[in-house]
Amino acid sequence: MFGVTILGNNSAIPAHGRHPTAQIITTGDDLLLFDCGEGTQIQILNYKIRRSRINHIFISHLHGDHYFGLIGLLSSFALLSRIQPLHVYGPAPLKRLLDQQFHLSETHITFPFHFHAIEQDGLLLDAPHYTVSCFSTKHRIECRGFVVRQKKRKRKILRNLIEQKNIALDQYALLQDGQDITLEDGTVIPNESLTIAATRPKSYAFTADTLFDPAIIPHVKGVDLLYHEATYPHALVDKAAERYHSTTKEAAEIARQAEVNKLLIGHFSAKFDNITLFEEEAKEVFPNTEAAMEGVTYIV
Amino acid sequence: MFGVTILGNNSAIPAHGRHPTAQIITTGDDLLLFDCGEGTQIQILNYKIRRSRINHIFISHLHGDHYFGLIGLLSSFALLSRIQPLHVYGPAPLKRLLDQQFHLSETHITFPFHFHAIEQDGLLLDAPHYTVSCFSTKHRIECRGFVVRQKKRKRKILRNLIEQKNIALDQYALLQDGQDITLEDGTVIPNESLTIAATRPKSYAFTADTLFDPAIIPHVKGVDLLYHEATYPHALVDKAAERYHSTTKEAAEIARQAEVNKLLIGHFSAKFDNITLFEEEAKEVFPNTEAAMEGVTYIV
Numbered sequence: 059m060f061g062v063t064i065l066g067n068n069s070a071i072p073a074h075g076r077h078p079t080a081q082i083i084t085t086g087d088d089l090l091l092f093d094c095g096e097g098t099q100i101q102i103l104n105y106k107i108r109r110s111r112i113n114h115i116f117i118s119h120l121h122g123d124h125y126f127g128l129i130g131l132l133s134s135f136a137l138l139s140r141i142q143p144l145h146v147y148g149p150a151p152l153k154r155l156l157d158q159q160f161h162l163s164e165t166h167i168t169f170p171f172h173f174h175a176i177e178q179d180g181l182l183l184d185a186p187h188y189t190v191s192c193f194s195t196k197h198r199i200e201c202r203g204f205v206v207r208q209k210k211r212k213r214k215i216l217r218n219l220i221e222q223k224n225i226a227l228d229q230y231a232l233l234q235d236g237q238d239i240t241l242e243d244g245t246v247i248p249n250e251s252l253t254i255a256a257t258r259p260k261s262y263a264f265t266a267d268t269l270f271d272p273a274i275i276p277h278v279k280g281v282d283l284l285y286h287e288a289t290y291p292h293a294l295v296d297k298a299a300e301r302y303h304s305t306t307k308e309a310a311e312i313a314r315q316a317e318v319n320k321l322l323i324g325h326f327s328a329k330f331d332n333i334t335l336f337e338e339e340a341k342e343v344f345p346n347t348e349a350a351m352e353g354v355t356y357i358v
Numbered sequence: 359m360f361g362v363t364i365l366g367n368n369s370a371i372p373a374h375g376r377h378p379t380a381q382i383i384t385t386g387d388d389l390l391l392f393d394c395g396e397g398t399q400i401q402i403l404n405y406k407i408r409r410s411r412i413n414h415i416f417i418s419h420l421h422g423d424h425y426f427g428l429i430g431l432l433s434s435f436a437l438l439s440r441i442q443p444l445h446v447y448g449p450a451p452l453k454r455l456l457d458q459q460f461h462l463s464e465t466h467i468t469f470p471f472h473f474h475a476i477e478q479d480g481l482l483l484d485a486p487h488y489t490v491s492c493f494s495t496k497h498r499i500e501c502r503g504f505v506v507r508q509k510k511r512k513r514k515i516l517r518n519l520i521e522q523k524n525i526a527l528d529q530y531a532l533l534q535d536g537q538d539i540t541l542e543d544g545t546v547i548p549n550e551s552l553t554i555a556a557t558r559p560k561s562y563a564f565t566a567d568t569l570f571d572p573a574i575i576p577h578v579k580g581v582d583l584l585y586h587e588a589t590y591p592h593a594l595v596d597k598a599a600e601r602y603h604s605t606t607k608e609a610a611e612i613a614r615q616a617e618v619n620k621l622l623i624g625h626f627s628a629k630f631d632n633i634t635l636f637e638e639e640a641k642e643v644f645p646n647t648e649a650a651m652e653g654v655t656y657i658v
Contacts, residue, residue, distance in 0.1 A: 071434045072400045096430040097397045098374045122433045126426075130396040133422045134371045149460050155455070162420040164499055190572040199464055281578050 060208060060358040062086050062283065064324065064350045065101040069303075070123045071291050072097070073328035077156035079120040081285070082107055083206055084355070085188050085263060086145060091115040092204055092264050097126035099134055110140065114183060116190065117148030118266030119201035119273035129159050136167050137334065143170040147192075148181050149200060150175035176202060193277035198302040203265040211256030219252055236354055251331060263318075267325065269299060270308035275316045283358045284349065287325035290338050294327075306336050310343035320338045324334075324350035337354050360385050360508060360658040362583065364624065364650045365401040369589050369603075370423045372397070373628035377399050377652060381585070382407055383506055383562060384655070385488050385523045391415040392504055392564050398427035399434055405653050408442065412567035414483060416490065417448030418566030419501035421431075423451065434462040436465050445639035447482050447492075449500060475501060482492050487511075493577035495568035498602040499625040503565040505577060511556035519552055562658045563618075569599060569624065570608035574615045585626035585650065592639050604635050610643035624650035 061084050066077035078095025082102075089111045090309035091098070102109050109131075117125045125148070135144065153173045160167065174182065176192060179202070183214055185188040187209055190201040220233070229269075237297075238245045263278040266288045278284050288310075289303035299304045304312075306323060313321035321344050326333050337349040348356070361384050361399040366377035373596075378395025380390065389411045402409050409431075417425045425448070435444065442581045446452075455471045460467065462653070476492060483490040485508055492502040492575070504636075513533035529539055539620070541545045565586045578584050589603035589608075602611075606623060613621035621644050626633050637649040648656070 072403060079379050096427065097400055100377070102396055103372060120459075122430055122459065122463055122465070126430045127396065128432075130422055130426045133426075137370050149462075150457075154464070155458060158451075158455060158458075159420075160424065162449075162455070162499075163422055165422070199462075344594070 061264070062262060062285065062322070062353045062358065063105065064322075065098055065105065065107075066093075066095050067326060068123075068325040069327050070121070071328040074331045076285050076326065076328075078126070079102055079118075079266075079325060080127065081264065082112070084135075085206060085208065086167070087111070088185065088188075090190065090206065093118055093124040093266070094126075094128040094131060096125045096126040096130075099131045101352070103130075107179060112140070113142065113144060113219065114145045114147075116182070116192075116204050117146065117152060118195075118203065119197060119199055120149050120152065120243045121199065121267065122356045123210050124160040124266070128152075129156060131163055132156065132167075133160075133163070135169065136165050137321075140169045143172060145172045145174060145183070147174045147176055147190075150177065167316075174276045195266055195274060195276065195356070196302065197267045197269065198270045201266050201268065203263060203268070203277070207261040208259035210259050211290065213249070213253040213255055215253050223247065223252075225252075231271065232335075241261065252279050260358045265312075267302065268304060270304050270311070271277040272312070272315065274312055278312070278316045278318060280317055282319045283322060283356060284313050284316065284320070285311055285324060288323035288336055288340060289325050289327050291330070291335050306339035307343050310340040310347060313347070319346065320356075322345040322350045322356055323347060327346045360562070361563060361655045362585065362622070362658065363405065363407065363655040364622075364652050365398055365407075366393075366395050367624040367626060367650045367652050368423075369625045369627050370421070371628040374568050374634065377401055378426070378627075379418075379566075379625060380427065381564070382412070383517065385508065387411070387504060388413065388488075390444070390490065390506065392430040393418055393424040393535075394426075394431060395423045395447035396426040399431040399636065402431075402650070403511060410442070410475050410562045411434075413444060414490070415444070415446045415448075416482070416492075416504050417446065417566075418495075418503065419497060419499055419568065420452065421497075421499065424566070428452075429456060432456065432467075432471075433460075433463070433465055436467050440469045441489060443472060444470045445473045445483070447476055447490075450477065459537060470590055494575065495566055496571045496576060496602065497567045497569070499568050501566070501568065503577065505561060505563045505581065507561040510559050513549070513553040513555055523547065523552070525552070529546075529606065549638065550597075559628035560658045565612075567602065569588050569602050570604050570611070571599060571613070572615065574612055578612070578616045579599065580617055582619045583622060583656060584613050584616065584620070585622045585624060588636055588640060589627050590633050591630075607640035607643050610647060612638040613644040613647070619646065621647040622650045623647060623654055627656060 065080035068076035080098040286309035365380035368376035586609035
């Protein structure tokens, strides 16, 4: 499964039952956490996310609605006597803040804790089945979005067929790589007759907070699912620019130009209780848009 | 009204729908906030507390479950363009932490912000109708409890009677202070015939986190309502001591010896979903005990 579970879809101030930014990306057995607004650990409980499977946390920037919940989550991991390693990727000053708070509360981290200061765009994590990389967005303070890309999988061997043909075990790897097989008698068996292609690798991008910025497009080009912030309806385009945020139609315009498959919008302004308008406006520019709802898992 | 609204009654880790420590003390028109665990600003919304009326926040100690929600609440005050002054009382290092986080997020505080480092026991706030003072508890790190005491109110004048007797306006203050009135003809009118006593001033004490510690008793002696932590059932008395917490019966023993009117227990261990046992055990020692429930306002 490759999916995104929204834990918070609101902008700066919690309101209308909506929470600040946090999302869980499920890719195979791994859970990644993108941003960690206040209350994230409570949302993790509410939606029965297996917190012990979160091994990598990515923080886009140091506005509070994107990271105030991190210290609480890490403290709880310590109190729960977590043992497996945890990796946190974020702006360098975050490490000092966390250290100070651990020190003041005399919290002893029970698990190997690796902090990776994000200092440039590019690859952050190279896992066996996927990568996570980051790109800069245009926000009031330094901010980065993240892209998760599944790796290309090997071809799947059709076991019943190769057993019939008496193919040696040591040739399985060649088959998985797409090569043809030559039998001892010289017969060549085409790869396609023994294997099928793996499913196409998919990709998810999260823009964090940003002005409307076409420089984002190459980083999210063709992704299967794009989460782009849409803090304001398009009538407030000037306010959005002034506050380094995007509108519904601006988010949709990025999705359209980047030729993504589907757009999720979120980070809704606390001024708006009803967000129907947000989805309607974005759909005018990019029809395959959904307004991100808390507790919902969107399949990539 | 003088009451305490529980926003969080759980110990270190949020669990079972229970939140970390925070409580609103309503005294007349003022709202005080005692501790501010993660998610407090969300609980304030859930229970429709008028956040703009919170002018004084008291932080007992720097374990995260007592203060991780403070930076979020203050940031929201700034985003909401609060203008009235705010006073925060807490351990000195808290100020540096808050300043760093404001700096990193480029948050501009829009209101006069006064931080009062708690460096010794005693009076913290002398308001027109009440005082707030603090006392040390025995916890793993420096920690203080708080006591709110209403001031003695002036006697209430029975207006219809003094109008009949033609008493001059400038004598009202004397009446309120309990003095008798001498008319021009020399007649003395006893104060009790023109006024009634104001209601008795009441008091509320909050012990924050603490070992069983009889040294607390003089500070909370005779209060109308005592909130004492009871992290564990009494069977776990050794674990409580090891972790610098109290059990149900220890909390009740403090209430009994301090001769308070009523005991509220809280700060329940996350290990326990059902807390019926907590209340039952405490009642064996001090019958007028209630287990503090989130969202409930307890009248002092």
